[in-house]
Amino acid sequence: MSSVTTLKYTLQLADNVLIMGQRLAALCGKGPILEQDIALTNISLDQIGQARSLYQYAATIVNNMSVADKAQLFNAPLLQEKINNKLSITEDDLAYLRDAWDYRNCLLVEQENGDWAYTVARSFFFDRFQYLLYTAMLKSTDSTLAAIAEKSLKEVQYHIKWASEWVIRLGDGTDISKEKMQQALQARWEYTGEMFTMNELEKEAYNIGIGVDVSQLQQTYQQQIETIVQEAGLQMPTAAWMQTGGKNGVHTEHLGYILAEMQYLQRAYPNMEW
Amino acid sequence: MITVDNCWTYLDEVADPEVPVLSIIDLGIVRDLFVDSAIGSVRVVITPTYSGCPAMDVIAMQIRMCLLSKGAKQVLVENQISPSWTTDWMTERGKEKLEAYGIAPPKRKSSNPLALFEEDTVTCPKCKSDDTVLTSQFGATSCKALYKCNHCKEPFEHFKCH
Numbered sequence: 001m002s003s004v005t006t007l008k009y010t011l012q013l014a015d016n017v018l019i020m021g022q023r024l025a026a027l028c029g030k031g032p033i034l035e036q037d038i039a040l041t042n043i044s045l046d047q048i049g050q051a052r053s054l055y056q057y058a059a060t061i062v063n064n065m066s067v068a069d070k071a072q073l074f075n076a077p078l079l080q081e082k083i084n085n086k087l088s089i090t091e092d093d094l095a096y097l098r099d100a101w102d103y104r105n106c107l108l109v110e111q112e113n114g115d116w117a118y119t120v121a122r123s124f125f126f127d128r129f130q131y132l133l134y135t136a137m138l139k140s141t142d143s144t145l146a147a148i149a150e151k152s153l154k155e156v157q158y159h160i161k162w163a164s165e166w167v168i169r170l171g172d173g174t175d176i177s178k179e180k181m182q183q184a185l186q187a188r189w190e191y192t193g194e195m196f197t198m199n200e201l202e203k204e205a206y207n208i209g210i211g212v213d214v215s216q217l218q219q220t221y222q223q224q225i226e227t228i229v230q231e232a233g234l235q236m237p238t239a240a241w242m243q244t245g246g247k248n249g250v251h252t253e254h255l256g257y258i259l260a261e262m263q264y265l266q267r268a269y270p271n272m273e274w
Numbered sequence: 275m276i277t278v279d280n281c282w283t284y285l286d287e288v289a290d291p292e293v294p295v296l297s298i299i300d301l302g303i304v305r306d307l308f309v310d311s312a313i314g315s316v317r318v319v320i321t322p323t324y325s326g327c328p329a330m331d332v333i334a335m336q337i338r339m340c341l342l343s344k345g346a347k348q349v350l351v352e353n354q355i356s357p358s359w360t361t362d363w364m365t366e367r368g369k370e371k372l373e374a375y376g377i378a379p380p381k382r383k384s385s386n387p388l389a390l391f392e393e394d395t396v397t398c399p400k401c402k403s404d405d406t407v408l409t410s411q412f413g414a415t416s417c418k419a420l421y422k423c424n425h426c427k428e429p430f431e432h433f434k435c436h
Contacts, residue, residue, distance in 0.1 A: 035410035035420065042412035049326020053355065147356030151325055154358060154436060158411060 002208050006142060007061045007073070008104070009205040011094065012247065013145075014054035015105035018095060019255070020126055021047030022262055023113060032116060039162055043123070046155040053148045055091035063088045076102055078270065096266035100255045104201075107246040108191035110255045117170055117177070117184035124163040125188055128224055129195050131156045132217040141209035164228045171232025178233070185229065186237045193242025196221070202247075276346050278309045281316055284344050291332045292415045293433075295375040298333060302363025305354055314347035321359045323436070324416035361436050373399045378421065378432040396432045398423035406430075 024044035031037025062070060062083075070083050078097040082089055108126055113119045134156060137149035170181035196218040198206070205211025229236050245251065265272060285307075286299045298304055298320070306319040318337050322330050334351040341349045361380035369379035378399045396406050403425035410420040411434075418431045 035412070038410060038414070038420075039412040042416055045326035045328075045416060046324060047326070049322075049324060053325055143356075147358075151322070151355045151358040155324060155416075162411060 002210075003061055003065060004069070004073070005201065005204050005208060006145075006210055007058055008201050009211050010054050010058045010061070010145065012104035012201065014051045014058060014094070015103045016109055016126075017047040017054070017130075018051035019103070019105045019258060020109040020123075021045070021051060022258055023109065023111075024119075024123075027113060027119070040119075043159050043162065046152075046159070050148065050152045050155070051095070052091055053151070055094045057144050057148070058094055059089050059091050074098070074102065092266070096263045100251055100259055101249045103246075103251065103255060103259070104249060105246055105255075106191070106194050107243050107252055108188065108195065110246065110252060110258060111188065111191060112254060114184065115180065117180040118188065120163055120166040120170065121181070121184035121188045123159065124167050124185075124228070125192050125225070127156055127159040127163050128221060129192070129217070131160055132221055132224075133212055133214065136212040136217065140211070145210060167228055167234075168232040171229070171234040181232065182234050185234065189237035190239040190241060190243050192221075193239065194244040194247060197242075197244060197247075199247045276309055276311055276314050276316060276341070276344065278307055280344075281307050281309055281318075281341065281346075284340055285318070285337065288333065288336045288340050290329060291336075292329045292417075293372070293375075293377065295371050296364075296368050298337070300365050300368030300371060302365065302368070303333070303359060314345065315350070316341050316346045316348070317350045317352065319352045319354050321354055323359050327416055329415075359436070361433065364433075372433055376400065376430060377418070378430060380433045380435040382435045394432075394435060396421055398426060398428065399430055400428050401426035 021044045024040045024047070027037070027040045028044075029037065031040055062073065065073075067086070071080075074080055074083070076098045079089065079093055082093060082097075108122060111118075111122055131153070134149040134153045138146055138153070140146045140149065167181060167185075170177040172178075196214050198213065198215050202211055202214060206213045226236050246255075282299070282304075285304055286297045288298045290296045290298060290301055301323070303320050303323060304318065305321050308317040309315070318341075320330070320333065320337070330353070337351050338349045364380065369381075372379040376399050378396045381397075382394060395404055396408075397404050398406050398421075401423060403423055405424040406421050407424060408419060409422050409429065413420045413431055417433055417436065419434050420429065421432050422429045
């Protein structure tokens with residue numbers, strides 16, 4: 001059923017930007033200097049904003065489904081309860097009431113902030129992917145996804161520029177900054193392969209015309225990453241093995257901690273509003 | 275009596291909560307207005323500037339309050355994100371107000387604004403010098419960057435071209 005595919009695909013897109021945004025938001029007030037603190041939180045705000053648009057759309061899809069179809073969608077008990085009680089669900093329900101195994105974000109975005117080089121490397125790898133993904137998604141036959149891609153693309157350009165400049169600045173800086181940047185690129189690279197490996201959901205979404213064939217983006221991605229890495233005077237990272245799992249709900253231990261903090265209020269005080 | 279024409283005028287009284295010198299009409303975020311005068315219902319279509327702009331929720335509430343206080347019986351505010359908002363939609367009057375307020379308005383002068391380590395040339399809103407330098411691409415709100423003037427030494431905000 002195509003609306004189920006659209007829903008799940010939209011949630012996967014949303015989970016990526018929400019978790020990335022949540023990771024960067026944790027640096028609010030902890031940036032190395034004021035301007036970079038503000039930069040991180042601005043990027044985080046854009047990403048959480050994109051996640052909101054996507055979760056709002058996902059909620060609309062769920063609310064328009066028949067009662068029988070809705071009942072099959074989620075395992076998360078609190079979400080299931082709302083649906084059983086014939087309540088409409090909201091963007092917040094999707095973000096706060098699903099568990100780690102329901103989340104479909106890639107492993108890269110849930111990785112820890114680490115030091116400055118690690119934070120930069122993760123954004124550098126993710127933002128470049130988002131740029132290619134959203135560009136391809138402009139052609140989605142789903143007009144809402146295409147519109148969200150169009151809007152987000154303008155924001156991602158600032159993110160790419162920020163991350164790329166930092167990779168170059170650190171790579172082309174002191175011996176220590178160069179070494180740290182190289183180390184961070186190398187450590188995070190093994191999480192990039194997953195973004196380009198099509199899972200069943202992505203194949204289905206691509207076949208019905210709403211989704212993107214991410215495997216086709218990989219070559220361009222590598223070239224674009226390599227251009228910046230060379231400009232920075234660094235070595236292109238390598239990986240004998242690419243980690244996978246997040247897109248199928250099998251996460252690293254980090255995601256549980258992120259959700260524990262992010263979802264605490266709704267779990268402790270259900271339906272609480274500001 | 276609620277009509278399309280006077281609704282546009284009323285909405286010019288709704289200020290952007292982050293940049294209060296601008297009305298939402300100046301910003302160019304009101305995309306469409308549908309009025310049913312007989313029953314006093316208004317549907318306002320707005321567009322977000324940035325996806326995560328927290329001002330949007332406040333703006334939607336202010337639109338409702340403004341039109342209800344002018345006699346509308348029912349106000350519906352809808353979000354439309356495509357085509358996505360651009361600073362080209364900001365009115366000339368809005369850009370003048372911004373500059374008078376001390377924020378450099380969006381005016382594109384560079385050919386490739388997203389080239390690495392290159393920035394738009396931005397004119398200082400206070401002394402009008404072009405000898406300015408970017409301190410951060412990201413400012414107190416999503417729509418603004420931070421600059422410093424080398425001539426008058428004043429820091430200032432720039433409403434980014436978007």
